[in-house]
Amino acid sequence: MSVITEVSPDGLKLTIAIKGRFDFAKHQELRASYETIDRCPGSSVVVDLKDVTYLDSSALGMLLLLRDHAGGGESDVCLINSSSNVRKILAISNFDKLFDIS
Numbered sequence: 001m002s003v004i005t006e007v008s009p010d011g012l013k014l015t016i017a018i019k020g021r022f023d024f025a026k027h028q029e030l031r032a033s034y035e036t037i038d039r040c041p042g043s044s045v046v047v048d049l050k051d052v053t054y055l056d057s058s059a060l061g062m063l064l065l066l067r068d069h070a071g072g073g074e075s076d077v078c079l080i081n082s083s084s085n086v087r088k089i090l091a092i093s094n095f096d097k098l099f100d101i102s
Contacts, residue, residue, distance in 0.1 A: 002026060005033040017048040024058040034066055045070050050081035055089050067098060078102065
């Protein structure tokens with residue numbers, strides 16, 4: 001499995017780890033990882049990009065869909081552990097204005 005989901009014991013934090021190429025082939029798997037979880041006030045989503053080797057425009061679109069699902073501008077979505085290449089793509093796309101990137 002290339003998308004791994006973990007929910008914190010209190011149910012307030014959803015962590016999604018993506019492995020390998022992050023492209024349209026991951027769409028169904030990523031969507032399933034967050035759509036089955038009920039979002040509640042005060043909850044957060046963390047997307048771990050540590051093992052992402054490639055990121056394309058469809059991956060950026062999927063991250064935007066995740067953000068919308070989590071509450072849009074009011075959401076708490078963090079992108080963590082991105083490589084320098086992935087971070088560069090996120091910066092060029094102005095995702096640093098939409099997501100907390102660390």
